[in-house]
Amino acid sequence: MVENVLVKKINQSAGDRVFMLFIYLFLWSALIMVLYPLIYVVSSSLSSSHAVTSGQVWLWPVEPNISAYIRIFQNKQVLTGYKNSIIYACIGTTINVCITLMAAYPLSRKDFKCSGLLMKFFTFTMLFSGGLIPIYLVVKNLGMIDTMWALVIPNAMQVYYMIIAKTFFNMSIPEELYEASDLDGCSEFGILWHIALPLSKPIIAVISLMYAIGHWNSYFNALIYLKTQTLFPLQIILRNILIQNNVDLSMIADMKTAMELEGMRDLLKYALIVTASLPILAIYPFAQKYFIKGMMIGAVKG
């Protein structure tokens, strides 16, 4: 029997080997297709402007220098944007996580009578929305237009993340623990604070990261609610410079010819792309497995 299988294995190995060759070919091309643009951007940002415009950069930096980064970090707009984005991400994430957990914890309790009804109440908002203008009017009536609160208060809870947190509470905290602490005279606040939260540190980390990245990357709310330049988060500044091509003149004032000017523009764009994505790509390798874990929990009951 064993020999039989072995013989078959050997017989098929030729076909399988060809097949595996295709598999590896496919995966390597996927890897290169994703990685190459990223490497190209980083390399371009570290090359000279002349090398970028004349198309000499293919993989590694040509005439390496960091002049573009120096220009960027001397630019007030970009620095303010950076600072604003950090503030919004911190405050926003704190509010997000608090509200999400405050909804998820009671809903996870099996002896909480309203949980079914409230769950429907929350999930309905995933299916239907009043639309852009009515939400805008609510935010306007609350006096939040053109303040940072417009970016951190509306959208304070993603129902999807709330469901992930709720599922985690359900899975990781046994019912007996609640009963025991109830018998010991622990209040509900006490149970949440001393038992549920310490036990769910991993899920708090996951949703905090997801919210923080969401804040860092979002530009839509800033686009519709903010008018004052000094309040703009980084993504709006990026949009102005990268997409609408409004490069701040002070950054390129010393360029003499049109050719040089355009080269520096491109160089600055590449450097900006790197600077803006750096915080996320820096934590990404460490955070990746948590994201996957969070997604799996979400998929169980998503």
Next chain:
Amino acid sequence: MPKAEFVLYLGGVLKNDPLFYNNTMPNLNETTPKNELYLHTIIPPMYNKTWTDRNTNWKIVCCNTALYGLNFILGGEGSLVASFLKEWKKEFKKRWQLYVIILLPVLYVIIFNYIPMGGAILAFKDYNIREGIFGSPWAGFKYFNQFFHSPYFWVLIKNTLSLSFFFLIAGFPMPILLAIALNEVSNVRFKKTVQLVTYAPYFISTVVMVALVMQFLSPRTGIVNIAISALGGQEQNFMGKASFFSTIYVLSGIWQVTGYNAIIYIASLSSIDPSLYEAATVDGASRLQKIIHVDIPGILPTIIILLILEAGKLMSVGFEKVFLMQNDLNLINSEIISTYVYKIGLLNAQFSFSTAVGLFNSVVNFILILSVNKMAKRWGDISLW
């Protein structure tokens, strides 16, 4: 007098209901003969009449259904309302802290989700700022008609649907292929690396993503055009041609989300029973045959549910990326419902018209997702909620 043989109850109160026994009929208890007929009536002259039918020898008692019903609902201890209140009082007394905890999220959802839903009546009004939503005069379906008859209507529907269909057809199989290919690889380090790298673009912001695309495709200095001219081809202004828009949108979208979407299939593949592979090996199946006969059937439920989920989103193409990729030259193919709502609503301040367009889109989305879920329930016994 021979006893009556049958007991018949009419009206809203049932005899075997303990509430009825204990409260609404105080003089009725276990010792009361069970063979009395209670006729519940709403005809006034018959209240409180009792007689014995000569032919059947039934004792008939006429009671007032309305009164008994009222008593049943509102009466003293044990009635519906009282027991309901008692139960909730107990629940609140024991769990009031949970209610306090969830109060803030509930208020939050009411303010930022449910009030705007009510605010959508703006679509049926002639909004002016001075009189507010409620003071403004009604407009009926004027703005809906205006939208349905505007030359934009079919353009918007066509653009929105074609973008999402194109993305669905081209983008949906990619993560499945990636997951199956990764599943074949036994080298853990290579597998992890591919996963790590392909997952990364998901975290790049939309602004940066569109900027990347624009840099790569820029007419003279972009790497794509440099490569094209190096190979002797004709340089193209990709962003300036409307016909390229959907291709660029879809390909860059695939680049960004394939790795992320593959995760769920990878997990699904890893949960396939290993004995199935062993059996297939014993039967002499090649790797490709194992994929076709073990892998694909194994992840088919996941594929179907995700396909259904995607189909529910056909009319809701996201604002962010399309808006950033738009320019005057490609607008004919790139104007979709959400960008149109933004422009006429917030830039041109036509609040009512814009709300009507948005509401139309919300309702279509809602119907789509409900019907898609119903189909899933019927065909696959799978439901999203």
